[in-house]
Amino acid sequence: MEYLSIIFSETYKILFLLVPVLISVAMIVWLDRRIWAFVQKRQGPNVVGPFGLLQSLADALKYMFKEVIIPSSSNKVIFILAPIVTMTLALISWAVIPFSATQVLADINVGILYLFAVSSLGVYGIIMGGWASNSKYPFLGAIRSAAQMVSYEVSIGVIIINVLLCVGSLNLNDIVMAQESLWFVIPLFPMFVIFFISALAETNRPPFDLPEAEAELVAGYQTEYSGMMYAMFWLGEYANILLMCAMGSVLFLGGWLSPIDLFPFNVIPGAIWLILKILFLFILFALVKAIVPRYRYDQLMRLGWKIFLPLSLTWVVLTASFLFYFNLLPTN
Amino acid sequence: MLAHAIFFYIFSLIAIVSAIMVTVSKNTVHSVFFLILDFISISCLFIMIGAEFLGMIMLIIYVGAVAVLFLFVVMMLNVAQQKNQWFSARESSKHIPVGLIISTIIFFELIIVIGGWKYKPDLVSSMSLNIDSSISNTHAIGYVLYTDYIHIFQLSGMILLVAMIGAIVLTFRQRSGVKRQSYFSQISRERSDGVELIDVPSNKGVKSDD
Known part of the structure; x- marks a missing residue:
């Protein structure tokens, strides 16, 4: 009986988190297309519902009623597993994101490591999809994305070490609380820029969308997918983008803290501040997609290994020396 | 405690079954996927005994990086077909003694470690730190x-x-005749290096250098 009540209350909490996340993923797709259109002086989706808000819903319905085609030469089990893995991994990482000091599903000791681990598992959905399709373009896309995501994970890891040096804890709520007086975006601004660019590469967003570069690889690892399975890849991708924005706002923009600790601002609940910060970062993501041309693959690798990695490693040494010299190292 | 035991048995069962599947499955890529499943369930076991840091590091390093490279190599080499040939070939039997020796050594090492831990606990605790x-x-x-x-x-x-x-x-080899892009010389290029303005007299044309 006791276990049952635990299971029910936890399921309720999980649904309360996941349903808004899924709805906001659908909305964010609309926002992405809308911003993209406005930068290029187009209208974008504006027909379905007010301002075209229901466009994603209409798209999802269309995908649901389409036939799911499984290629006869594909490896069927892995082919079906791939979008499921992408979607699941994109959703389970939301468990540790703190929406306020108490509103967090799992307040674990190693929250930031959990986020990093789950985001590094995200590559498997893409590799599995690309390999199981048993076709040239998806395979090339999968190989590209494996190399790309492993490379940029390294610099994201080093950037996380920078933040951890200033916090002294792996708990996400501790990371947020450490920024009460000063958001980390100010002292660690170069790291914030590198994190943002690495997040673009980690989520296969333009200008680093080489795994699905439509000019050379048709649609990369998604080429053989259709119907709801394609839509799941798509949802997983956008949920991952949102997650990277959430990670950026927790690590650098103070998470659920209000920008100024004054009366009208500090009564607004933390969840709203976090959502506003995520939205801000997402709008930057969408703008980058609209303005920057796609990178060449060797330039992408050079940027990751020869520029970002040495730069972030040097910054670790700098941060550690600074904290040590001025005796600011966190103690707990 | 009951829930704890149930989860322990679920994870350890998955770990053992997938470890067996790594060695028996015919397709090499499937073997790597089972290896990944094994890593994940072992890191779950680590988390269950309270070693959450080790579990997460295991996920990040082994699953997030090492296994990706494994998969990368196995997919690129296309070992799936070769492995079947190895099994059918006669000379494969000469690998068996080597494998037997290694597995016997590992088996005895495990017996020594686990036996020592079981029957003489002070042997192990004398090594451990007071944390x-x-x-x-x-x-x-x-x-x-x-x-x-x-x-x-x-x-x-x-x-x-x-x-x-x-x-x-x-793996490094220096190939001759490869044209490389030099970012420094590209960026430091001046307008005068690339473009030249020439007044062309009418009906005469101009003779280019090359």
Whole structure:
């Protein structure tokens, strides 16, 4: 009986988190297309519902009623597993994101490591999809994305070490609380820029969308997918983008803290501040997609290994020396 | 406690079954996927005994990086067809003695370790550190790794570095006649290097250098 009540209350909490996340993923797709259109002086989706808000819903319905085609030469089990893995991994990482000091599903000791681990598992959905399709373009896309995501994970890891040096804890709520007086975006601004660019590469967003570069690889690892399975890849991708924005706002923009600790601002609940910060970062993501041309693959690798990695490693040494010299190292 | 036991048996069952599947499955790529499943369930077991730091690091390093490269190599080499030939070929039997010797050694090592742990616990506890159980295990590892074990830690780093340099040296070859892009010379190029304005007299044309 006791276990049952635990299971029910936890399921309720999980649904309360996941349903808004899924709805906001659908909305964010609309926002992405809308911003993209406005930068290029187009209208974008504006027909379905007010301002075209229901466009994603209409798209999802269309995908649901389409036939799911499984290629006869594909490896069927892995082919079906791939979008499921992408979607699941994109959703389970939301468990540790703190929406306020108490509103967090799992307040674990190693929250930031959990986020990093789950985001590094995200590559498997893409590799599995690309390999199981048993076709040239998806395979090339999968190989590209494996190399790309492993490379940029390294610099994201080093950037996380920078933040951890200033916090002294792996708990996400501790990371947020450490920024009460000063958001980390100010002292660690170069790291914030590198994190943002690495997040673009980690989520296969333009200008680093080489795994699905439509000019050379048709649609990369998604080429053989259709119907709801394609839509799941798509949802997983956008949920991952949102997650990277959430990670950026927790690590650098103070998470659920209000920008100024004054009366009208500090009564607004933390969840709203976090959502506003995520939205801000997402709008930057969408703008980058609209303005920057796609990178060449060797330039992408050079940027990751020869520029970002040495730069972030040097910054670790700098941060550690600074904290040590001025005796600011966190103690707990 | 009951829920704990149920989860323990679920994870360890998945770990053992997938470890067996790594060796028996015909397709090499499937073997790597089972290896990944094995890693994930073992890191779940680590988390269950309260070693959440080790579990997460296991996920990040083994599943997030090492297994991706495994998969990368296995997919690129297309070992799936070769392996079937190995099994059918006659001369494959000469690998069996080597495998037997290695597996016997590992088996006896496990017997020694587990037996010592079971029947003479003070042998193991004399080696272990007195760790304050009130701090999180991330802190606990941090306190000993860079103080008591700094030399061993640095040494293992050195071994990895040597392995990395060795791999680079083995695969590095300098090919002649390859045109490389030099970002520095590209950026430092002036307008006068590339463009020249010439007044062309009418009906005469101009003679170019090349």
